[in-house]
Amino acid sequence: MFIGFDYGTANCSVAMMESDTPTLLPLEANNHYIPSTLCAPTRESVSEYLYRFMQVQPKDAQGEQALRRAINLNREEDIQLQLGDMQFGQQALDTYLDDPQEVYYVKSPKSFLGANGLQPMQLSFFEDLVCAMMKNIKTKAEHTTQQDIEQAVIGRPINFHGRGGEEANRQAEGILRHAATRAGFKQIEFQFEPVAAGLEYESTLSENKTVLVVDIGGGTTDCSLIEMGPSFSTMSDRSSSLLGHSGQRVGGNDLDIYLAFKQLMPLFGLGSKIGGSKINGSRSLSSAKNSDIEMPITQFWNPIAINNVVAQKDFYQASNFKALKLLQKEAQNPEKLARLLATYQHTLGYQIVRKAEEAKIGLSESDTHSLIIPVAKEILEVDIHHDEMVAAVQTPTLKMMELVTEVMKQATKQPDVIFMTGGSARSPFLRQALEAQLPNIPIVSGNYFGSVTAGLARWAQVVFS
Incomplete structure (x- = not known):
């Protein structure tokens, strides 16, 4: 049996074909979409759990070495894994939010797979992460x-x-590919996500059209200009109908991160000044000299850059705790830096970004959204207005629109229609930005979350039937 498998940055989903119609399969209770998240007692628990409870063998000698190292580290920490200790999707997120310090949590490992400079042990670990998620999804689909x-x-x-x-x-x-093979798939093909989304839209066409597919997902934005319609739908090789491609790692996660940075991190000291310490009631000489110096931006960017391995490592490394305490000591607003210290101590970066995502979704339907953010013993409250959000996410929005420009430079013709898909494509301000970029071209949309998955299932029918 074959499926289309959307291993997404924000969510994963799979679909099978029934009577030439894609059908998405439930993966978490009755939900067809499972968040791309995983948690385990420790980082090392992932590899051991995959081997011990999911019956997945290491790929090679490097993988065997990584597994032995993980098992040894777990034993040194007196960690004895039990069935159910590794969790996925919403269950993983709920466990993490309940006590962030007690679990190893990862969101969107797909964001890291193309990162530069990964060492062999890191590559092996990321493969284990992906394999565990794929194995869980495959098992649920087979059930x-x-x-x-x-x-x-x-x-x-x-x-x-x-x-x-x-x-x-x-x-x-x-x-x-390696992760999917270890998870039990015997034949694996790949298809570009915007092309897959376009194939699903093509099934609705009664005449040929030139379609610009704009797929704004959680981690990437991809654009493809494709000839579509009855004359093309039966072709097993679509390369001649693909008129242009562009894509970059900028997506919904980046919108959330920029919104968190601009609108939430000031509560943690972003933009505040060094020079707040006092000696005998007056500022110290060194503080006076530094009173116009703003806090280093990286200390506020790195904790929320959840799609950047290096940034996360830099912020949460042990030596950075001393640096944060020194900044608090010298801060004009030490109470704000105390919140940044709490972010470090309680690993709150994911929670802050999640609050920004909540605001982004809320602002799709209203002009103002109110957030309540628990930090240590404090409850922070902040109102975010729609115009503030649009301004905060201007940088990633412009990058997305530049991809549209890049595709159109490759093209020999204008699109007849724009097919907009992907979870982040629901945001009205992105549609407005696209309308400004390509005026007078109609924009249509289908299932924002399911178009790619359905198209992958359609392509699987072509290549595996």
Whole structure:
């Protein structure tokens, strides 16, 4: 049996074909979409749990070495894994939010797969992360269908990582392929996510059209200009109908991060000044000299840059705690820096970004959204206005629109229609930005979350039937 598999940055989903119609399968209770999250007692628990409870063997000698190291570290920490200690999706998120310090939590590992400079042990670990998530999804899909699923078309972005080029793309696709093979898939094909979304839209066309597909997902934005319609739908090779491609690692996660940075991190000291300490009631000489110096921006960016391995490592490393305490000592607003220290101590970066995402979704329907943010023993309250959000996310929005410009430079013709898909495409301000970029071209949308998955299932029917 074959499926289309959307291993997404924000959510994962799979679909099978029934009577030439894609059907999404439930993956978490009755939900067809499972958040791309995982938690375990420790980082090292992932590899051991995959081997011990999911019956997945290491890929090679490097993987065996990583597994032995993980088991040894767990034993040194007296961690004895039990069935159910590794969790996925919403369950993983709920466990993390309940006590962030007690678990290892990762969101959107797909964001890291094309990162530069990954060492062999890191590559092996990311493969284990992806494999565990894929194995969980495959098992749930097989339980629903009561069939062995051995073939899959897996979606991939045009570019996994903006600066890594084709080498990064090969690295990321290699991790996905190895992980899927270890999870039990015997035949694996890949298809570009915007092309897959376009294939689902094509099923609705009664005449040929030139379609610009704009897929704004959680981690990437991809654009494809494609000839579509009855004359093309039966072709097993669509390369001649693809008129242009562009893609970059900028998506909904970036919108959330920029919104958190601009609107929430000032509560943690962003923009405040050094020079707040006093000696005998007056500022010290060193503080007076430094009173016009703002806090270092990286200390406020790194904790919320949840799609950047290096930034997260830099913020949460042990030596940074001393640096944060020194900043608090010298701060004009030490109470704000106390919140940043709490972010470090309680690993709150994911929670802050999640609050920003909540505001982004709320502002799709109203002009103002109120947030309540618990930090240590404090409850912070902040109102965010729609215009403030649009201003905060201007940088990633412009990057998304630049991809549209890039595709149109490759094109020999204008699109007849724009098909907008992906979870982040629901945001009205992104549609307005696209309308300004390409005026007088109608914009349509289908299932924002499911179009890619459905298209992957359609392509799986073509390549595996």
